[in-house]
Amino acid sequence: MIRRMLNQRTVRRYLDEMMSVCLHGTLTFNALYKKKTAAALLRQWEINDTDSIYRKLKWLLEEGYRSEFEHARRYLSTFSESERRSLAPTLTEGDMRLRKLSIAERYGRQLPSDGIAAFDYAWCILLTSVASDFKWIDPELGLSYAIQAASGAQSAYSSWEEYVLGYSVGAEFSGRFQEADFGSKNEAFLMDLLQTWQSPGNRLDWNTPLRHF
């Protein structure tokens, strides 16, 4: 029983660490556990009732922003190396499509095949966690969604570093945040997070086995 409790605790912590990448800007763990903030957060994600929570979670798990990113990346992959070099300066900021294309051009090559899935999965875990905590969805079902997302992230990336890179590009690509350039303040936050994860007291194996308890 004790082993089970410890495993459960590890999984819980793993999920928390995964969603902590979302806590940039004004969002903090403390804010998440205030009903008002949590409800506002869900509204930001166009979630108004239980049905829409499940719909959004399903969307994040199965499609998410990563499919759009993948599309942009595929489009760019048809260009030759020399064309891509001359293409980059022409993708100016402004028009949303071009902006997204320019982000895909800038980071598409560095990311593994699942691209910005980290962003979808991290938010899936966070939204699930918030909704379960306030009993807006069945906590058991919520946990299974979160674990599904975490497993997805584990198979998509090979380390916390890749995960954070995927998230940061995803946050920029999604355009969900005010910051036009995600690279300054929030990137510093992610770097801090990475550095903290590397400290011996916080080290958590990326491939921590996840099971639904």
Added chain:
Amino acid sequence: MSIWQILDIASTNDIAAIKKAYSKKLKQHHPEDDPAGYQRLREAYDTAIKLASRQAKQKAVPELDDPAPLTIPEHPEPFQPLQPIRPIQPVRPTPDIHEQTEQLIEKAVAIYSDFQARIDLNRWTELLNSDALWDIRHKQIVGRRFYHFLQEHRLLPKNVWLLIESCFHWKADLDDSEPDAFMKEYLRQLDGPELRYNYIPSGMDIESIDRFLSRRAAAFQALQDNQLDMARTYAEEALDVFLDDPDLLRIQGELLVHSGELDDALDVYSRIVRLSPSELDGYIGRVRILFGKGLYHEAIEACDNALALAPDHEELQFLLASCYRDLGEISKAIAIFERLKPSYHYARESRINLLELRGQLRTSTTTLTPARRYRLRPGEGSVLFLFFVLSFIIMFSELFGFGNMYQKPIVISAPHELLQPDLIGHNVRVELTGIDRSELNVDDGRIKNLIIPVGNSDQTMDFSDTRYRRISVGYSGDSLVMAASWLLKGHPLENGDHIVTGVLSPLVLTESDADSITRQFGSEQLIREVYIDTTRSGPRSNWFLPMLPLRLLSLFYMIWYTFRFLRKIYRLISGG
């Protein structure tokens, strides 16, 4: 710069001279090499033609470069009523324009049918400079016909599409409405990747070429639309016709990598390197696959070969650094990642890598992650607080009516027994018990607003609530004596009541305290028993050992909770 300066002729009405000048200048401002110059030239040319044809009709109009100065007549003529304006007749195409257009399309078909002519930009430039297109009035008619022609003849090189756009401006004139299917294709041709035609051997028959080109274009389009299966089918069909096209091989490699067929993809990229050794696509594809397969030494070698072609190529440098990183040659990796830090594409990942690599070299910070720092879910705060209260009760059970659970009292029969050596010098708690109510001569059995002098100050206690049966006062032997005697002498207590002193701060019993108590109560007939509890050193009750772990746990919990609470307050104050 006037239009005549652009055309490099003096202002003239001679359309033939303008056309000649335009053709001459066109060689200098080729639409592909200098689109801006071409645009300027074309505009100047259109304006000049327009002016010339207008001036041909109205001979009296002065030359543009030397306009007659506008003067206001000193004696203006009297006002004349305006003549009714003749309604403007819509420009009707002259009958021969249709003929000219058909001739142009025939020529276009002829060029298209001959593959070498089709990929020759000069042939198309010549065609689009033909007379039918000079007249701005007819351009729309010709354009419409040409548009239909292109719908059926789409397999053209990108530079021809760009030439067509510079001639007809269909993209530039596009409004907000949804473009039709061909227009979408047209835009894709203009903005999409360039599919080269120069690798196709001249000996191939035109049907095979068209079959190859259409399959290749379809494969690219499917890949752009992220329809990988379809892209693969088309690519394979195209490869059946012709194998040595680097553009097609490039996407074939991409598709093979996606489906995990890395060995085949490696072969494909090697083939691209053989076909076009001066281009980077094949090299990069090879390096990526070798790196992905963990063949770091081979990948480094391939990287070095490619970097010899393009030393500043960031992706190759990044892959090289990643190879060194995974081989454990950290200092080499760090040096390259450092170089890539200001890079546009690789800044973020270089920083992440540097962080990781340096993290391996030095002892990292011990800060907690946010998940561990702030971890408290809804309702957990209340549970923690409840535990805190429980811990408090366990630790200070005397305050909550559980008596002194953990110590065994030493029973003495008379106050003078306080003077025994076991007690002097120890922390003691004195309880006076066994007082009979009748002997106290109590009237109503209640105590109200009892003022007990404690030391130099007064302590007010509200005993209107009869639940209070224990009175805790005093921090010294003197106050204990004073309080106890005061209570015993004048105030009502019930049978079995306790007067407990020094609960929170047990006093150290000195000889003078003991003397004082003995003197005070020695002659009191009211006292039956005096209990003296030792605190730490005295005998322990039967509860002491079983409760010890729980009490220790409670103690630690209280310390942790208090620390957490203070930290929270600090964060609130500091805004962190």
